Amino acid sequence: MEFRLTEDQRDLRAGVRELLAGRYGREALRASLDTGTAVDRALWRELGEAGFFALRLPEEDGGVGLGLPEAVLVFEEAGRALVPGPLVATHLAAGTVPGAAEGRAVVTAYDLAGGLVAYLAESDAVLGAGVPDGGLPDGGWSRVGLPDGTATASVDPLTPLHRVAGAGVAGAYREQGALLTAALQLGSALRTVELAVAYAGEREQFGQPIGAFQAVKHLCAQMLVRAELARTAVYAAAVTGVPAETAAAKLLADEAAVRNARDCLQVHGGMGFTWEADVHLHLKRAWVRAEQWCTAAEAEEALAADLLHAA
Template identity: 75%
Template sequence: MDFQPTEDQRDLRAGVRGLLEGRYGREALRAAVDAAAGTGTGTGTGAAVDRGLWRELGEAGFFALRLPESEGGVGLGLPEAVLVFEEAGRALVPGPLVATHLAAGVVPGAAAGTAVVTAFDLAGDLAGDLVAYLGEADAVLGAAVLPVGEPVRAADPLTPLHRVARPGGAEASASASRSASRSVSRSASVSAYVSEGALLTAALQVGSALRTVELAVRYAGEREQFGQPIGAFQAVKHTCAQMLVRAEVARTAVYAAAVTGDPGEAAAAKLLADGAAVRNARDCLQVHGGMGFTWEADVHLHLKRAWVRAEQWRTAAEAEELLAAELLDSAG
């Protein structure tokens, strides 16, 4: 049995990579970061979601990829979707890609990319629920009305966050309380999408993990120390090799879960992909040395985005609980 991507799947991946390289290359990424983060101060007001790019992704079938052709979609499946999302993760495309993709066929305009749809996909706390891109969204998946939220400082400059207060808080306004009462039902409204959302987010993480391998290897070949590239030193070689192994293991798990559609395998894939994205970004930063800590390096963007994605749709703790429950069920 051949588990390699088909020619059509390879062409799909190459087409998406070409689109993103031409439309959202490094210059566009850095311009978006500077606009959104206020050149590193975190006080900028630039929009994180490029509406023009969003529409182009819609026209290319990014969001309608799994909609049936009878409904105006492309008619493909999860295996093709994870290939596409892997490329988006590699390019660090900002925005609620997963939520908008899941909303295709449910929220008007989502499939075409004319609407930005977010979701209650982040872990909350006692103060309320964090929602990414709420200020730029046209709808929230599973919510009848767009809730009101308070902006909070985010680690990733291209993932703006809002906190939607839960009802009963002493400082909550009447409007915030009404909005929060709607948000409490998020578990019921989003639960049907959690497994697929986790898998697509894992694909984004895999793309980022693979990209940081490329960045580390390239820098190791360019940066010289003691008269030779630092990539010639055994410690750097081992670090880059470990990064590649992590990324490829996670990618294999994501591809397998996309084929089976099993929630447990999707949870395992998310667990592996989160670890690969975060650890690879840290190792890539280490390979870059002092340069990796500077604002103009791209490494920190991958690390910050990986941190955020690790909290989306299914956290490590939630994935571990699901896998443990499956093991207990099988043992019983």
């Protein structure tokens, strides 16, 4: 089985990184925070035009005709750039919800436990198991008359949440949604490694960069190991399509994103807790994503069931 990236896959990842760097770099991220813009419709359409949402649709249906491994690479870059919005749900809705593939429609999903729905007010449609009044079948969607929800506080300023009575997780999309969310977490985990190493090389104490201190070296090394382990699991699950491997990938990617952001904060010291630093944004987004599509408890149960079945 071949897990190494092809030249086309490397080019795809580089192209997406270049696109996002030019269209949603740090200045754009900060502008979103200042204005409270959780979903930039112009950016959404540009992503649609670039094939972000239609990546896995067949070419005869107007898509790019690629597979899940390529989608994972694309979502990894989106996670690295902290692009907000229901990227996973809109991608999954391409070919089902009119306008989703082209980025003309923003689609969210019942992907959080506890009746929480992200980006409800910003969306045109919702995927999922539905609510009693909405009558959405598992895997169905609704454009008109989105369910009423009560706005609730979110730890991430760019992931607004609403509580919807009776909402259930979108079961038909759970596995693919979990893997693509794991890819977002992977991108964030890799980015916080970069941020920590860069700051450790710039910040000086006692006449030398803090990166020269053994404790900081160990932190950065542990971050890299975590991220690379998650990368291996995510890429493997994208190739094999085995549910247990998807659960493992989500579990490892969530851990890498959250713990790497925490360690990155520690490397930054007091500076990392300021609003001006981007580190806290990675941590807050990682906390939210860890609860989307497949939680740690659900992943552990899936892995335990698989092991018992194999035994």
